[in-house]
Amino acid sequence: MTMIPFLDLKTQYFSIKDEIDQAVLEVLGSSKYALGPAVEKFEEEFAEFQGVKYAVAVNSGTSALHASLLAAGVGEDCEVITVSMTFIATVAAISYVGARPVFVDIEESSFNIDPSKIEAQITPRTKAIIPVHLHGQAADMDPILEIAERHNLTVIEDAAQAHGAEYNGKRVGGIGHIGSFSFYPGKNLGAYGEGGIVTTNNADHANYVRLLRDWGQKKKYHHDILAYNYRMDSIQGAVLGVKLKYLEDWTEIRRNHALQYSTALDKAGISRSVEVLGCRHVYHVYSVFHPNRQQLQKTLQDEEIHSGMHYPIPVHLQKPYQGLGYSAGSLPVSEKFAREQLSLPMFPELTKAQIGKVSDVVCGWVG
């Protein structure tokens, strides 16, 4: 029996090793190790890929969110509407600027923020909405933007899991006022270390993020604002520049993998990830849902198939957020998702035989 990993970054590296090694060696020989030409080139290429005017590279998706919120003028006494079914970084960034996270439940269809529940949460303190394109599927951006416009709110898209995902033909991250991406290694576009980027068409926002990421300096040792060291490493810029060229191919392969899973799993009738009409899902995560997912995970494990949960505890029930006044039952759809979701192996280098094996085990378990 051969093990099927949840994620395999090594095989992908070896498939592009020569190009990556050369790009990294060029950086090593250039003596420019933070920001610099490799990062600038990647910023230009990513902005073009996204169809936005500006892309400002930073050192993680978390710092991209933090800088985006600061650029949007969100601070103490402000409220930011987002989801609880996300990785904690989305919410932590809101806390970093001293604002209060306000949670809206997710839709059953897309597992993203439910636009019909947003307006009831808006108060005079609300400054921004952060929709998260969970697992690689776009949130329903049109109604979100309409609400934001009516209430003069900034929309910051958390596209950390959704490089290349589309909503009505537009790439996510370029639909709201600001987009935020992570390049953590396991992401659909992953660095060989940490990385993130902020995308926008707004020159003021882009310039402010540029200041925030490098100590507030336009000129060396002249610090205009209180800022941070959120600079991207040059090596990551070079790696991402190489990998960006392959992203579309890898995304299409992920989508084919998802189709193979869905076709097989539908025979067993287990609920699974569904692509919403008009959205291009990029399957950062492929899910199945079952009230007894713990037992399903154990059955897979017995067959040496690794799986994951994204995420087993929604943020409103995590310890740092217990003071906000939410409790079990506050966000029923998010909580059910947290109880029932299981992530199956999903990465471009997965083989058809491996997907077949995983599907057989899941279908056999469902019976």
Ligand SMILES: Cc1ncc(COP(=O)(O)O)c(C=O)c1O
């Ligand atoms: C939805 C979401 N937001 C933000 C982040 C934070 O990104 P990073 O790990 O690069 O700081 C992640 C990464 O895991 C994420 O999945």
